[in-house]
Amino acid sequence: MNDTLYLVIPCYNEEAVLHETAKRLTKKITTMMENEIISTDSKILFVNDGSKDKTWNIIEELHNQNNIFSGINLSRNRGHQNALLAGLMTAKDLADVVISLDADLQDDVDVIDKFVEKYYEGSDIVYGVRSSRQTDTFFKRTTALAFYKLMNTLGVDMVYNHADYRLMSKQALESLSQFKEVNLFLRGMVPLIGYKHSIVEYERHERFAGESKYPLKKMLAFALDGITSLSIKPIRIITGLGFFIFVFSLIALLYSIIVKLFGETVTGWTSLTLSIWMIGGIQLLSLGVIGEYIGKMYNETKRRPRFIISEKLIDVMHLQNNRI
Template structure:
């Protein structure tokens, strides 16, 4: 009797990746064929590309890949650019495989580590994290800013795995648990870490992009960093209260000192600096605090709208229906 093996699907979010996609497809297909030869995954294992509203030939390439090898390549085309995290969510929602690996199309995360991830899955792990052992291919700024960001998130109470991005393997039951979360502001690194289950780690070296330019310039990196903090931790709001209390106490003590200097010494010289400098300081603090509070109010605003995380425009697959986000279906049923 032939033992049944689980099916693997590799989910790849794509945004304007026409230059990288042919090589990405070739390498990922090679990994799947190697795993099939070892008997660790089913013959029906495949790659699922999620086109996140690309404006180049990315979708045409995905269609061509599916036409050439329909068993090996599938595709989902979103109706617009919903963002990297939403594209990952769309792929996880559409996949029905027993184990799913998520990896970026630039292949800076080593696809050869997938074989070791599958082995850890067979050892009993529901979530296998890809962890960067070194990232010399990144710029000095990106390496150091990433390290600082991981430390900051830890201080603010967001439980994430340092040097892990979105390269991971998840079992079917881990994905089912993840899809129960309903927030609009997705930060998958923290959500997946929160699931629990049995976990394992696979170390790999981060390499340069196979082709094309980065889709995460400084502006997007900062936006993602702010989203990660404000969607997962209320520590900045608590810090505002503590800083406000400290500033108020300092102002009270300064007032007592000013009164003492006025009554008992001749050192008190009224002037522009004694009025304007504290005023500017406190006004600056107010604007900073209002900005932080505004970030959270904006998150509440988006969550209460219950907008779909993504909308599927079309698919290149024999087994994936062009279905909307689960929350959109539930909203239409009410």
């Protein structure tokens, strides 16, 4: 079997690493073609997510030098998840199977063969899972573990230690295209598709060059998006907390009546102040969580496009052959 494979790589300001990424991926995909593991129509598809550096110029240069490279240029920066989806939906019409990975060479390209092997064994989705987190700082390792446990507690089905290094068959991509939400969290959406899946473990490397595109602020925003896009448990927690405070207030009311009847007087300044601050804080927090959901509903109802492709560098003949 030698199905057509597309490698989809979202890029944002990756000029420092892109030539090396192209070199390593070309070597890997060419070897797989020579060994007749994949079709000679297989490609490497770069997605430029509105980069401010020379990333798109490099993609154009690579495409002109070797037609194994394809590229799409988004009209503006739309974020990693939207850029990734743009690449997946473009590759869906061209390939039999697609593997998504980051441009920074942290994902081990040497295990791509194992992904394809699992696909030929019948898996429609193959998740790349980190074998360890020894290269991470203590803070990042601890917060990552807390994030996965929190998502699991809130009922979000996620693969532990999996980012966006995964293989998806055409069938799985067709199913993913039916998900129309604007607020994307692909790590939680892909498991909802179902189908047979498997796991390939790999060792995640340090960035070859450049800076991380996910500082702490973005990581926290990403986690919040994941929680509110895939779980309504925070709303239920607020409901439960509200019920608990209501019951507690009834008990406090009963206690006050009893104290009053027996003629005892208590100043209660400290308890009153603490109660006001506590309840006020809970109310503001509750409004914030509810507002987050309402905001997402607002974005969904507008049905704005998740991405706009301004330019494509794709082998036209190959595209025509796939449509016949």
